[in-house]
Amino acid sequence: MEGWKFLASRLYLLLFRANTCLAKHVRNLDMDVILSQTVLPNTSESATVKPERKRYRAESSTPPQNVVRRKVSSVEMSSYQGLDAILKNWHFDPHSLSVRLVKGEDGRDVIQMRVDLGVLQMETNGRPDGQEMDGNQTFLDALLEAEKGDPEFVMSEKQCFEADREFVQFYHRRISWLRLEHYHRAVEDADHTLALMDVCRDHSPEEEWTMSHEQYRPFVLFHRTQAAALASLDDSSPDDAVKEINQGLDAVRAVFEEHEATDEFESDEMVQQLIRLRESIRNEYEVGESLQERLATAVREEQYELAAKLRDELARKQAH
Numbered sequence: 194m195e196g197w198k199f200l201a202s203r204l205y206l207l208l209f210r211a212n213t214c215l216a217k218h219v220r221n222l223d224m225d226v227i228l229s230q231t232v233l234p235n236t237s238e239s240a241t242v243k244p245e246r247k248r249y250r251a252e253s254s255t256p257p258q259n260v261v262r263r264k265v266s267s268v269e270m271s272s273y274q275g276l277d278a279i280l281k282n283w284h285f286d287p288h289s290l291s292v293r294l295v296k297g298e299d300g301r302d303v304i305q306m307r308v309d310l311g312v313l314q315m316e317t318n319g320r321p322d323g324q325e326m327d328g329n330q331t332f333l334d335a336l337l338e339a340e341k342g343d344p345e346f347v348m349s350e351k352q353c354f355e356a357d358r359e360f361v362q363f364y365h366r367r368i369s370w371l372r373l374e375h376y377h378r379a380v381e382d383a384d385h386t387l388a389l390m391d392v393c394r395d396h397s398p399e400e401e402w403t404m405s406h407e408q409y410r411p412f413v414l415f416h417r418t419q420a421a422a423l424a425s426l427d428d429s430s431p432d433d434a435v436k437e438i439n440q441g442l443d444a445v446r447a448v449f450e451e452h453e454a455t456d457e458f459e460s461d462e463m464v465q466q467l468i469r470l471r472e473s474i475r476n477e478y479e480v481g482e483s484l485q486e487r488l489a490t491a492v493r494e495e496q497y498e499l500a501a502k503l504r505d506e507l508a509r510k511q512a513h
Contacts, residue, residue, distance in 0.1 A: 276311060283307055292372045304369045313365060317378075321362040332359045333389045340392065348396045356393050360386065360406065367416060376424035383417035414444050415463040422470065431478035438471040 284307075285291065291307035294317075304321075306313040315321035319330045326332040332355045339346055348356070363386050370379035390406050390413070397403040418441025425434035442464065449458045458464060474480060488507060491500035 279312060283312075285309055290368060290372050292369045294373055304366060304373070306365060306369055315362070315366050315369065320359065321366045326355065331385070332356060333385060333392065336389075336392045336396070340396070346396055347398050348393065349398075353393075353398065353402060356389060359389060363389075367413075371416065371420060374423075376420040376427060379420035380417055380424060383413050383420065386413050387417070411445050411448050411461075411463060414441055414448070415467065417441065418444075418467055419470065422474070426474070431474055431480045434474050435471055435480050438467050438474075442467055 283291070283293075286307075287309070293305050294302055295305055297303045302317045304315040304317060306315070316323040320326070320332075326335045327338075329335040329338060336348075336352070336356070339352075363382050367379055367382040367386065370376070370382060387410070390410055393406055394403050418438055421437040421441065422434040425431070425437055445461075445464060445467075446455070446458050449455050449461070488500055488504060491497075
């Protein structure tokens, strides 16, 4: 539990740099409630202290002078391929996440994120870098294939490295989808990250590496819950939006319970953000309490007869 508190405290120091852009969905919502909450690009799920690993370096020696001279000459004669025009017309704002959806040379959609030293470009389908991994669309798929062959396999150093790369890539694309208000796509990328976390947890070579990712599970669930709720609002279903938030809160609570940190759940900043978002949606769209919420209230207030009736009503609805 103490280890979890330490990891959580590190996480919360990184978390909340608000970028609010969703007023079109909920006219009068408190903008502090609304997503997207993002962190700086170097605070992704895998940007954390990891166990020391061996660093392999290829054997090399200084090449002959004439080889160096020819290489330099080739660079000097090459055509200009700088990013000056892009960077000049798209200034970096350290206080806001700058993302745009543009067309590639072949007409495909690509995401671009403006960062301090340039631009990140991501594919919209498959892996953000557009690469296949051992014939699979993503490294998660490659790990799932390995799991089929050996359900008890332990990830190698190379596999851990590739998993870290995929965590980072999907983190950047997830917050990009949130900023672009493509909420269904943000949910897809959050689900991918959660599934990758599951596989890494099940086949991790050591506990420290496992926790370097598990400490961010509530944060990924936080993003997923906001995206799912706002996707429901896009589909004109405030009731479903509230339901998504409640389900997300249950998922976050389960993580706290697993790490024996239940007492910290109610005061958690992400939990408070989700509750404020839920109540704002309720007030704006006049959404009442769900059966499950009414049941929880009845149990908490020891109204057992009412609780029994609500359980029966909930069971009937679930049966249909």
